Structure formats: structure tokens, C-alpha cells
Amino acid sequence: VVAAPGPPTGVHLFPLVGLPEVAAGDDLSALLGDAIDHAGGLEDGDVLVVAHKVVSKAEGRVARAATRDDHRALVLSESRRVRRHRGDLLIVETRHGFVCATAGVDQSNTPGDDLVVLLPLDPDASAATLRSALEQRFGVTIAVVVSDSFGRAWRHGTMDIAVGVAGMLPILDLQGQPDRRGRILETTQIAVADELASAAELVMGKTTGRPGAIIRGYETPLGDGRATDLVMPRELDLFP
Amino acid sequence: VVAAPGPPTGVHLFPLVGLPEVAAGDDLSALLGDAIDHAGGLEDGDVLVVAHKVVSKAEGRVARAATRDDHRALVLSESRRVRRHRGDLLIVETRHGFVCATAGVDQSNTPGDDLVVLLPLDPDASAATLRSALEQRFGVTIAVVVSDSFGRAWRHGTMDIAVGVAGMLPILDLQGQPDRRGRILETTQIAVADELASAAELVMGKTTGRPGAIIRGYETPLGDGRATDLVMPRELDLFP
Numbered sequence: 004v005v006a007a008p009g010p011p012t013g014v015h016l017f018p019l020v021g022l023p024e025v026a027a028g029d030d031l032s033a034l035l036g037d038a039i040d041h042a043g044g045l046e047d048g049d050v051l052v053v054a055h056k057v058v059s060k061a062e063g064r065v066a067r068a069a070t071r072d073d074h075r076a077l078v079l080s081e082s083r084r085v086r087r088h089r090g091d092l093l094i095v096e097t098r099h100g101f102v103c104a105t106a107g108v109d110q111s112n113t114p115g116d117d118l119v120v121l122l123p124l125d126p127d128a129s130a131a132t133l134r135s136a137l138e139q140r141f142g143v144t145i146a147v148v149v150s151d152s153f154g155r156a157w158r159h160g161t162m163d164i165a166v167g168v169a170g171m172l173p174i175l176d177l178q179g180q181p182d183r184r185g186r187i188l189e190t191t192q193i194a195v196a197d198e199l200a201s202a203a204e205l206v207m208g209k210t211t212g213r214p215g216a217i218i219r220g221y222e223t224p225l226g227d228g229r230a231t232d233l234v235m236p237r238e239l240d241l242f243p
Numbered sequence: 244v245v246a247a248p249g250p251p252t253g254v255h256l257f258p259l260v261g262l263p264e265v266a267a268g269d270d271l272s273a274l275l276g277d278a279i280d281h282a283g284g285l286e287d288g289d290v291l292v293v294a295h296k297v298v299s300k301a302e303g304r305v306a307r308a309a310t311r312d313d314h315r316a317l318v319l320s321e322s323r324r325v326r327r328h329r330g331d332l333l334i335v336e337t338r339h340g341f342v343c344a345t346a347g348v349d350q351s352n353t354p355g356d357d358l359v360v361l362l363p364l365d366p367d368a369s370a371a372t373l374r375s376a377l378e379q380r381f382g383v384t385i386a387v388v389v390s391d392s393f394g395r396a397w398r399h400g401t402m403d404i405a406v407g408v409a410g411m412l413p414i415l416d417l418q419g420q421p422d423r424r425g426r427i428l429e430t431t432q433i434a435v436a437d438e439l440a441s442a443a444e445l446v447m448g449k450t451t452g453r454p455g456a457i458i459r460g461y462e463t464p465l466g467d468g469r470a471t472d473l474v475m476p477r478e479l480d481l482f483p
Contacts, residue, residue, distance in 0.1 A: 013255055013256050013258060013446050014255075014442075014446050015255050015256075016253050016442070086481075094481055102397040152433070155395065155396075156342070156395075156397075156475075156480065156481070156482040157341075157474070157475055157480055157482065158342075158434060158473045158474065158475055159414060159472070159473050159475050160413075160432045160435075160473060161431070161434060162402065162437050162441065191392075193400055194398060194399065194400030194401060195400075197398070197400070197402050197441070198402055198442070198444055201402065201437070201442060204433070205435070216253075232399070233398045233400060234397070234399070235397055235399050240396060242327070
């Protein structure tokens with residue numbers, strides 16, 4: 004076999020469409036599986052990115068918050084520490100260690116006007132459950148990323164990042180690998196799970212009811228990683 | 244004309260390969276244009292992501308730093324303010340307002356062991372120059388993103404983000420647009436230029452000599468934006 008000439012074929016991002024509104028107790032892997040069927044199925048090495056909202060809804064991680072005070076109380080109950088606050092805005096550390104606004108408590112696209120969606124209790128476990136069911140259904144080996152939109156320090160706008168992963172290492176560690184001139188790179192750790200989440204956001208959108216995406220053609224760093232591996236311990240953080 | 248049935252075709256990321264080592268004074272748009280030819284050319288609506296390193300090299304933004312002290316002096320001369328420091332690590336605000344480690348001064352993949360690559364003086368202008376030349380060569384309308392790998396507060400690992408843009412708005416502003424249930428979203432600003440940079444990183448890599456990527460099929464928010472629009476003014480930042 005001779006390798007095909009021409010440029011590398013690159014990476015393809017497909018949105019999942021047609022998922023119905025998800026409710027507590029729904030079998031999310033079955034619903035996602037049907038949407039994946041509609042997109043042409045899964046292949047070995049695919050990364051499935053799923054917005055945390057549908058995961059949380061299936062797991063019953065919704066709550067009622069009719070007033071601002073309700074919302075604030077809920078954010079605090081989802082937090083293990085408040086890092087900063089200004090007016091109604093709370094930047095907190097969630098139970099998982101993620102630093103974000105309002106502990107990921109989110110009002111848009113919820114099934115009722117007073118209902119808000121929380122982060123899954125253990126998004127890595129959610130990712131592992133989805134991975135296992137979908138690998139069995141499609142007879143393939145894949146990685147799963149559960150994503151959310153987080154604001155950042157210093158820059159406007161959100162980027163999607165990984166709050167849960169399964170079947171991959173969230174960080175590609177190039178420490179000790181030579182660069183193209185043969186010298187050893189000092190420290191290059193790439194948060195590829197976060198980059199995969201951001202890439203998927205480009206086809207998922209916020210208002211269009213596309214709760215996931217398939218990423219095909221990316222050489223995922225394989226291993227038994229967790230999104231919590233991405234959390235910098237507070238004592239190492241220069242912006243605690 | 245009837246729309247084709249089936250799922251949306253998604254977004255495709257192609258790496259640019261075969262770019263020679265870039266030196267000060269090289270016509271980068273011509274070199275990139277040849278690599279783009281090899282990848283099959285450009286189409287209307289494509290986003291071209293280019294690693295800042297090749298831009299900086301073409302613009303002569305390299306410097307000599309033989310010792311740690313040289314390196315530190317260079318980082319400080321590239322900075323308008325030091326935000327944090329610990330040991331050799333400096334988190335600074337660059338001349339452009341970007342907050343990052345070592346002012347983007349970077350030792351890997353440089354043409355000589357003592358040479359380091361700086362950020363372009365005006366990466367938005369660099370992006371505009373590339374855009375103009377490549378639009379003319381290929382007879383298309385495109386957007387250009389100049390990218391770099393930045394660390395983050397609170398999370399391990401780098402993500403690629405936009406330090407320069409041309410032909411697009413760096414933020415997709417969904418303020419005031421209804422979600423899928425018809426309610427108005429409160430504030431959703433997505434840093435799509437940063438997400439495009441991160442998506443491109445998935446096919447560019449750090450060690451493989453792939454200094455750019457074509458992103459095809461993404462509906463870029465059009466407009467005359469600048470990457471400095473992404474910079475949060477220090478007085479609004481909760482982590483100054």
C-alpha cells in the first residue's frame with residue numbers, strides 16, 4: 004500500500020442535530036445515538052463532544068430559581084469557594100474545582116422559565132457512561148468530552164472548555180519531545196480537551212439546539228484522563 | 244434549487260504543510276500562498292489561521308537572548324506591566340494589552356539557539372496585510388487569524404487564541420437574540436476568534452512544522468474587528 008499523495012486530510016467537525024428536549028431520567032446515550040446515526044455513525048478514533056446542558060438535564064441536575072436571591076443561593080450551594088464578586092456576578096470555585104462565573108448555573112435553554120441547569124455532579128463519570136454505551140452501540144473506540152462555555156480572566160467572551168472527559172488524556176504533554184530542529188522543548192502542555200470543546204462549539208452554536216458534535220481525524224492522546232486533571236491547584240495559581 | 248437532505252456538512256480544518264523556514268524580509272503571503280495552493284486553494288468564507296511565529300520571523304521580530312537575564316530583560320522590554328511573578332515566570336501585560344506568560348517571547352522553533360521570537364508589533368495589521376494579499380491572489384473573500392498559545396489562570400495547559408484578526412468580528416454577540424424557546428438570552432458573547440485559533444491548533448501541532456490551517460464551512464461573523472477587541476480593560480477585570 005502506497006500512501007496517498009497530497010496534503011493531510013485534516014479534521015472534520017460534524018454537528019449533531021435533531022435531539023429532542025431532554026428530561027430527567029431520559030436515556031441520553033440512546034438519544035445521542037439516534038442523532039449520531041442521523042450524522043452517519045461513529046468511526047474509531049472519533050471524539051464526541053456533548054454540551055453539559057443535555058447531560059445535566061438527563062441526570063436531573065436542574066433547579067428552580069424564580070428570583071435573583073434564589074439564583075444567588077443556588078450558585079453558592081454549587082460552590083466550595085467564592086473567588087471574586089461584583090454586584091450580582093460571582094466568580095466561584097465549583098465542587099469540581101473549576102473556576103467560573105455563577106458556578107455554571109445557567110438560565111438559557113432550560114425547560115421552564117424558572118428552571119436553571121446546574122453542572123453534572125461528576126462530569127467525568129457522565130462522559131465515561133456515555134462513552135461506554137456508545138462504544139457498545141456502534142462497535143468503535145471513541146473519546147467523549149462534556150463541554151461548557153466559560154469566561155476567562157483578561158479577555159472578553161467565552162470559550163467552550165472540557166468539564167468532563169473519557170477515553171483520552173485532556174493534556175497533550177510535549178515535554179521532552181524535540182522540536183523540528185531537534186532541540187528539546189522546555190514545557191509545552193496543550194489543553195487539547197479544551198481545544199476540542201472550543202472546536203466543537205463552532206458547529207454547535209448557542210441558540211440552534213445542537214447539543215453535540217463529532218470530531219473526526221484528530222489523533223487524540225489516549226489514556227484514562229479526567230477533566231479535573233486540568234484544574235490548577237490553588238496554591239500553584241498566580242490568580243487565586 | 245432544493246436544499247440537499249441529510250445532516251449539515253460541518254466544518255473542515257486543513258493544515259498547511261511544506262512552508263520553508265521563514266526569515267526576516269520574506270514575503271510571507273507568497274510562501275503561505277504556495278502552501279495554500281498545495282492544500283487545494285482558498286474558497287470564499289474560509290478562515291486562514293497563521294501561527295504568530297512565522298509572522299514574527301517574516302517581520303524580523305526576533306531577538307538574541309543567550310542567558311536567563313537577557314531573556315528576562317527582553318520580556319520586560321516587551322511588557323507594559325508585570326501582573327505577577329514567581330521565580331523566572333513573569334505574567335505580564337504586553338504592549339497590545341494581552342496578559343500572558345513571558346510576553347509571548349518564545350524559544351522553541353527559532354532559527355538559532357540563542358534567538359527568540361517576539362509577538363508582532365501589531366498583529367491585527369499583520370493579519371490585514373496577509374488577508375489583502377491572499378484575497379487578491381486567490382480571488383476570494385476570507386478572514387485571517389494570527390494565533391499564539393497562551394496559558395490560562397486556573398487551568399493547566401495552553402489553548403491557542405487570536406492575537407490578530409482581519410475580515411471578521413472576534414466576538415459573536417448573541418445578546419438580544421432569542422434562544423430556541425424564544426426567550427431573550429441575557430448575555431452571550433462567544434470569543435469565536437479564540438475558538439477558531441484553538442480549532443486550528445488541533446491540526447497545526449507544535450513540533451511538526453505546520454504554521455497554519457484553513458478552516459472551511461464556518462459562518463464567520465463578518466465585520467472590521469481587531470483581536471485587541473478581546474482584551475478586557477483592566478478596570479473591568481476581576482483578576483487584575
